[in-house]
Amino acid sequence: MMSNPVYRTLKKALILSPLAIPIGIVLSYVILAILLGNPNDVFTLMALSIICTAGISLIIWVPIWYGLGYLVVMLANMILKAAGVDVAAMFGKKPNTATNALQTTPDSLDQNAIDTSNLTKDQVALINYIRKAQQKGLSNDTITQNLGKNGWNTDSISQAFRLVEQG
Incomplete structure (x- = not known):
């Protein structure tokens, strides 16, 4: 029953977050493949940046993946709402x-x-x-x-x- 828009946005973000990182990984892979010109170079870049820094580079990668994925999920959600699709009902979730x-x-x-x-x-x-x-x-x-x-x-x-x- 809260009317605070920040609260509603954060609640929605937490619900959508499980999808954001996997989608962000795929999207960043595609973007880097286009920029580098070779998909193998992208995998090598990501793997070596994580392995050689003992995972510290994940501090950079995870927010990038989450941000990209979240944008895609929110864009898809907006498009579906504009088309009149009830997204919550589509996934079998009850209304709040x-x-x-x-x-x-x-x-x-x-x-x-x-x-x-x-x-x-x-x-x-x-x-x-x-x-x-x-x-x-x-x-x-x-x-x-x-x-x-x-x-x-x-x-x-x-x-x-x-x-x-x-x-």
Whole structure:
């Protein structure tokens, strides 16, 4: 339920990281083969740079491989999203809990007479969180502190509290 874009990007990067390094190795091999003109020279260059430095050159190679692979994975992800393909469903992954909560929000919000057409997904998520926390007996100050610690700004929190009180 975090609205922090850095958090979402890091979470997505950690999920995609197992693919990034192998793709980066292949891509760097192809690029170096084009630049050097001989695939055997590329293998020799990579192998000798790793072996002769006792693996210290991996400090340079791994970030390069990860960066190249990550760019390819993100580019492929953007192209698939633009084409309308649900990448998460393609790999059999369930949508995250925030998405599940948002899918059920219109029912819970309609019961309490709040017009959801003018609300953003973040506002709906905040309202649902506040209601659930209040049902569990948390005070408004505690709820505000918890949301603030998780990256929500005070204006959004205040607005969500006003909407909860109205509905």
